[in-house]
Amino acid sequence: xxxxxxxxxxxxxxxxxxxxxxxxxxxxxxxxxxxxxxxxxxxxxxxxxxxxxxxxxxxxxxxxxxxxxxxxxxxxxxxxxxxxxxxxxxxxxxxxxxxxxxxxxxxxxxxxxxxxxxxxxxxxxxxxxxxxxxxxxxxxxxxxxxxxxxxxxxxxxxxxxxxxxxxxxxxxxxxxxxxxxxxxxxxxxxxxxxxxxxxxxxxxxxxxxxxxxxxxxxxxxxxxxxxxxxxxxxxxxxxxxxxxxxxxxxxxxxxxxxxxxxxxxxxxxxxxxxxxxxxxxxxxxxxxxxxxxxxxxxxxxxxxxxxxxxxxxxxxxxxxxxxxxxxxxxxxxxxxxxxxxxxxxxxxxxxxxxxxxxxxxxxxxxxxxxxxxxxxxxxxxxxxxxxxxxxxxxxxxxxxxxxxxxxxxxxxxxxxxxxxxxxxxxxxxxxxxxxxxxxxxxxxxxxxxxxxxxxxxxxxxxxxxxxxxxxxxxxxxxxxxxxxxxxxxxxxxxxxxxxxxxxxxxxxxxxxxxxxxxxxxxxxxxxxxxxxxxxxxxxxxxxxxxxxxxxxxxxxxxxxxxxxxxxxxxxxxxxxxxxxxxxxxxxxxxxxxxxxxxxxxxxxxxxxxxxxxxxxxxxxxxxxxxxxxxxxxxxxxxxxxxxxxxxxxxxxxxxxxxxxxxxxxxxxxxxxxxxxxxxxxxxxxxxxxxxxxxxxxxxxxxxxxxxxxxxxxxxxxxxxxxxxxxxxxxxxxxxxxxxxx
Amino acid sequence: xxxxxxxxxxxxxxxxxxxxxxxxxxxxxxxxxxxxxxxxxxxxxxxxxxxxxxxxxxxxxxxxxxxxxxxxxxxxxxxxxxxxxxxxxxxxxxxxxxxxxxxxxxxxxxxxxxxxxxxxxxxxxxxxxxxxxxxxxxxxxxxxxxxxxxxxxxxxxxxxxxxxxxxxxxxxxxxxxxxxxxxxxxxxxxxxxxxxxxxx
Numbered sequence: 021x022x023x024x025x026x027x028x029x030x031x032x033x034x035x036x037x038x039x040x041x042x043x044x045x046x047x048x049x050x051x052x053x054x055x056x057x058x059x060x061x062x063x064x065x066x067x068x069x070x071x072x073x074x075x076x077x078x079x080x081x082x083x084x085x086x087x088x089x090x091x092x093x094x095x096x097x098x099x100x101x102x103x104x105x106x107x108x109x110x111x112x113x114x115x116x117x118x119x120x121x122x123x124x125x126x127x128x129x130x131x132x133x134x135x136x137x138x139x140x141x142x143x144x145x146x147x148x149x150x151x152x153x154x155x156x157x158x159x160x161x162x163x164x165x166x167x168x169x170x171x172x173x174x175x176x177x178x179x180x181x182x183x184x185x186x187x188x189x190x191x192x193x194x195x196x197x198x199x200x201x202x203x204x205x206x207x208x209x210x211x212x213x214x215x216x217x218x219x220x221x222x223x224x225x226x227x228x229x230x231x232x233x234x235x236x237x238x239x240x241x242x243x244x245x246x247x248x249x250x251x252x253x254x255x256x257x258x259x260x261x262x263x264x265x266x267x268x269x270x271x272x273x274x275x276x277x278x279x280x281x282x283x284x285x286x287x288x289x290x291x292x293x294x295x296x297x298x299x300x301x302x303x304x305x306x307x308x309x310x311x312x313x314x315x316x317x318x319x320x321x322x323x324x325x326x327x328x329x330x331x332x333x334x335x336x337x338x339x340x341x342x343x344x345x346x347x348x349x350x351x352x353x354x355x356x357x358x359x360x361x362x363x364x365x366x367x368x369x370x371x372x373x374x375x376x377x378x379x380x381x382x383x384x385x386x387x388x389x390x391x392x393x394x395x396x397x398x399x400x401x402x403x404x405x406x407x408x409x410x411x412x413x414x415x416x417x418x419x420x421x422x423x424x425x426x427x428x429x430x431x432x433x434x435x436x437x438x439x440x441x442x443x444x445x446x447x448x449x450x451x452x453x454x455x456x457x458x459x460x461x462x463x464x465x466x467x468x469x470x471x472x473x474x475x476x477x478x479x480x481x482x483x484x485x486x487x488x489x490x491x492x493x494x495x496x497x498x499x500x501x502x503x504x505x506x507x508x509x510x511x512x513x514x515x516x517x518x519x520x521x522x523x524x525x526x527x528x529x530x531x532x533x534x535x536x537x538x539x540x541x542x543x544x545x546x547x548x549x550x551x552x553x554x555x556x557x558x559x560x561x562x563x564x565x566x567x568x569x570x571x572x573x574x575x576x577x578x579x580x581x582x583x584x585x586x587x588x589x590x591x592x593x594x595x596x597x598x599x600x601x602x603x604x605x606x607x608x609x610x611x612x613x614x615x616x617x618x619x620x621x622x623x624x625x626x627x628x629x630x631x632x633x634x635x636x637x638x639x640x641x642x643x644x645x646x647x648x649x650x651x652x653x654x655x656x657x658x659x660x661x662x663x664x665x666x667x668x669x670x671x672x673x674x675x676x677x678x679x680x681x682x683x684x685x686x687x688x689x690x691x692x693x694x695x696x697x698x699x700x701x702x703x704x705x706x707x708x709x710x711x712x713x714x715x716x717x718x719x720x721x722x723x724x725x726x727x728x729x730x731x732x733x734x735x736x737x738x739x740x741x742x743x744x745x746x747x748x749x750x751x752x753x754x755x756x757x758x759x760x761x
Numbered sequence: 762x763x764x765x766x767x768x769x770x771x772x773x774x775x776x777x778x779x780x781x782x783x784x785x786x787x788x789x790x791x792x793x794x795x796x797x798x799x800x801x802x803x804x805x806x807x808x809x810x811x812x813x814x815x816x817x818x819x820x821x822x823x824x825x826x827x828x829x830x831x832x833x834x835x836x837x838x839x840x841x842x843x844x845x846x847x848x849x850x851x852x853x854x855x856x857x858x859x860x861x862x863x864x865x866x867x868x869x870x871x872x873x874x875x876x877x878x879x880x881x882x883x884x885x886x887x888x889x890x891x892x893x894x895x896x897x898x899x900x901x902x903x904x905x906x907x908x909x910x911x912x913x914x915x916x917x918x919x920x921x922x923x924x925x926x927x928x929x930x931x932x933x934x935x936x937x938x939x940x941x942x943x944x945x946x947x948x949x950x951x952x953x954x955x956x957x958x959x960x961x
Binding site: 395396398399402642686687688689727728729730731732733737738739741742744748749750751752 | 794795796797798799800801802805807808809810812813814815816817864865866958959960961
C-alpha cells in the first residue's frame with residue numbers, strides 16, 4: 021500500500037479536523053471552562069498528529085503534538101486558555117492549514133519552527149521541571165505512527181502526554197467519547213453489544229452485505245461505531261472481518277436472530293459490553309472486552325488498541341494502566357502479525373470518532389461523476405417523453421402502464437441525483453466564526469456572531485461560489501456596520517455588536533440574510549460621496565431617492581468608508597458582491613434602519629443546473645430559451661408603436677423608452693416573420709436596463725437543464741448555454757445580461 | 762522520426778480522402794438536425810445533442826477551406842454541389858465525432874470509407890516532401906515549392922485549383938494536415954485530430 025493512495029483521504033480529513041479545531045477553539049475562547057470544547061480540540065489535534073505522522077509529514081506531526089501537549093495542560097488545569105495562548109493556538113491552526121495547502125499543492129511542508137519554539141516556551145514557562153516536550157514528542161510520534169512498537173518499548177513520555185491515552189483501555193478500540201455515549205445510553209436502558217462479523221471467503225458484494233447488516237441492526241437500535249469505519253466498509257476497504265457497536269434495548273437473542281437471517285456471514289460473535297470501571301479504580305484486567313479482543317481482527321482495532329496500550333505503558337502514574345498496557349500491546353502485536361497496519365490506520369480510525377454519534381453512512385463522490393450522472397438522467401427523461409409520445413396510440417396492453425411506471429421512476433431518479441449534488445451551506449459558513457473573531461480583534465470591536473440555518477442545502481456549484489461575496493459582506497458589517505464599543509454604549513446599545521448570518525429555503529430559492537445591529541447606512545454620506553466622486557452633480561444628488569442612493573453602493577469603486585482599513589474600504593466590495601451573485605442567477609437587496617442596523621438579503625437559486633425558462637420561436641423552426649429570472653413581463657405591441665430614437669428602435673413603455681431588439685434579425689434567422697400586426701415583446705432586465713426582445717412566437721414556460729457550450733462556442737457571447745428539448749433537439753439559452761443593443 | 766504504424770478512419774470530402782486517427786474517433790453517426798448558433802464562426806454549422814452533451818458540428822470542408830472541392834456549405838443539411846464530384850453524397854453523409862483535449866466535436870463528411878493501417882514510410886510529411894503539395898506549402902514550409910506541386914500531386918489534390926483561396930487558408934488548414942498517406946495509388950490527407958477539435 022503506498023501512502024499516496026491515501027493522500028486525498030488524508031487531506032480531506034485533515035481539513036475536517038482543522039475545522040473541528042477551529043470550531044472548538046472558538047467555543048473554548050467564549051467559554052474557557054467548556055470541557056466539551058476542549059475535548060473536541062484535543063481529539064482533533066490528536067487525530068491529526070496520528071495521521072500526519074503516519075503519512076510522514078514530520079513538521080505537522082511535531083506541531084500537532086505540541087498543541088496536544090498544551091491542550092492537555094488545559095485539561096489538567098496546569099494552564100489556562102488565556103488570550104496569548106489562544107492566539108498562539110489559532111496561529112498554529114492557521115499554519116497547519118497552510119501545511120495542508122502546501123501538501124495538496126505538492127509543495128514541501130512549510131516550516132513551523134517559530135511556532136514550535138513559542139509553544140515550547142509556553143510549556144516551559146508553565147511547568148518548570150517537567151521533561152521538555154521534545155521527549156514526549158518522540159514517544160508520541162511513534163505511538164500513533166507505529167502503534168505496537170511504541171507500546172512495547174514504552175516511550176519516555178511525560179505524564180501529561182500519557183494520560184489521555186489511558187482512557188481507551190477499558191474497551192480496546194473505544195475512546196472516551198464512545199464510552200460516554202454508551203454510559204449515557206445505558207442510563208436510558210440500552211445495552212451495548214460489540215458485534216464481530218466475519219463474511220464468507222468468497223463474498224462478492226461486500227459493501228452490499230455490510231449495508232444489509234447495518235440495516236438489520238439499525239432496526240434493533242443504533243450502531244454507534246464501526247471498526248473499520250463505515251466509510252471504509254462501504255468502499256470495501258476491509259478483508260472479511262469488521263466490528264460494530266450496537267446500542268439496543270433488545271435481548272442479544274434478537275440481534276443474533278436478525279443476523280442469522282442474512283446470508284454470507286461466516287461467523288458472528290456478539291458480546292454485551294459491561295459497564296466500565298471508574299478510571300483509576302485499579303482493575304487489573306479490563307472487563308471481558310480485552311480478553312475477547314485478542315482474537316479481534318481488523319487493522320483498525322489493532323491500531324487503536326496499540327495506541328491505547330502504548331499510552332498506558334508510557335504513563336508511569338497508575339499500575340492499572342501498566343497492566344492494561346501489557347495485554348494491549350500483546351494484543352496489538354498479535355493482530356498486527358495477521359494484518360500489517362496500513363498507513364491509513366491512523367487517519368481512518370479517528371475519523372469515526374468525529375462522526376460516530378450517528379454513524380452516518382456516506383461516500384465521497386467526485387462532483388464530475390455526479391455531473392455525468394445528471395446528464396444521463398436528463399437524457400433518460402427526454403427519451404422517456406419521446407417514448408410516451410410514441411406509445412400514445414398503441415393499443416397493446418400493458419405498454420401504457422409500463423411507460424407511466426418508467427416516467428415515475430425517472431422523475432424520482434432525477435430528483436435523487438439533484439439532491440446528491442446538494443451540500444449544506446455550512447461548507448461555507450463554518451469558516452466564518454473564526455474569521456469574525458480575527459476581524460473583531462483586529463478592529464477592536466466586540467461582536468456576537470450568530471449563524472443560523474447552516475444545514476440549508478443548495479447546489480455544490482452555488483455553495484462554492486457564494487463564499488467570497490459573503491466574506492465581503494461580513495467584513496463590511498464588522499468594519500462599517502458595527503460601531504466601536506464606546507460609540508455603541510453612547511448610542512444606548514449594548515457594547516457587544518451582533519452580526520447574524522442565516523440561510524433558509526424559500527420556495528425554489530435559498531435566502532441568505534446577513535444583518536448587523538450597527539449604524540445602518542448613512543444616506544447623506546453616500547450623497548456627499550457621490551458628488552465628491554463626480555458621479556453626480558450637487559443638484560442631481562439632491563434629487564436622488566433612497567433607492568438610487570442604495571444603488572450607488574453597488575457601483576464599482578464606491579466606498580463610504582472615511583479611511584481605508586486593512587479590512588475594507590478599498591472600494592472593492594459591493595459591486596463585486598452583486599456581480600458574483602448575479603452571475604449565479606441570484607439577487608442582492610439591502611434593507612436598513614439608520615442607527616439600528618443593516619440587512620443584506622441574497623437570493624440564490626437552489627441549483628445552477630436547472631432553471632425556469634420561457635421558450636420562444638424565431639422564424640419557422642428556431643427555438644430559444646430565455647431565463648424566467650431575467651423576464652419582467654411579456655407584452656404585445658403593434659409595429660406602429662415602435663419608433664426610432666437616434667436610429668435605434670425604441671418603445672415607449674410605461675413612460676420609459678426601452679430599446680427593442682428584433683431577435684430574428686439579430687440572429688439572422690432564415691424565414692423570419694416580418695410585417696405588421698401585433699408582435700410579442702419579451703421585456704427583460706439586463707443589468708439595470710430594460711430591453712424589449714421581439715420574438716416571432718411564444719412557446720411556453722418550461723424547466724430546462726442548462727448545459728455548457730464547449731470549445732470556441734463557450735464564451736462566444738450571446739448564450740449562457742444550451743438545453744435539450746423534449747424532442748431531443750438543442751435550444752440555445754440567451755445570455756440576457758450580455759445582450760447588446 | 763522513428764518508424765511506426767498507425768490506423769486512420771478514412772473519410773470522403775468531395776472527391777478527396779482524409780484520415781482521422783482512429784484513437785480520436787469516438788463514433789460515426791448518421792446526420793442529425795443541428796441547431797444553428799448565431800454569431801459562431803463560419804465553419805461551425807451548429808450544435809447537436811450527443812446523448813445529453815451539447816456538441817458542435819464542424820463543416821470540415823469549410824474549415825479546410827475546400828469550397829472549390831465542396832460547394833458552399835448549406836446549413837443543417839448541406840448539399841454537395843461539387844462539379845468535379847457530381848456524385849450526390851447526401852445519403853452517405855456522416856458525422857464523425859472526434860475527441861481531443863478533453864472535448865468533442867462532430868465533423869460533417871461526405872462519407873466514411875474504411876479504416877486503414879499504414880506505416881510511417883507511406884507518409885509524406887507536411888514540411889518535408891509534402892511541402893510541395895499545393896496550398897499546404899505556405900503554411901508549413903514556405904511557398905517556394907508550390908510551383909512544383911502539380912507534378913508531385915497529380916490529379917487528386919484539388920487544393921491547387923484555387924491558388925488564392927488555398928494560400929489564404931494555408932495558415933490554418935496546412936497545420937491541420939499532418940501529411941499525405943500514400944496507399945495503393947491513393948492519397949489520403951492525414952488530419953491532426955486534436956488540432957481539429959481545437960477549432961470547434
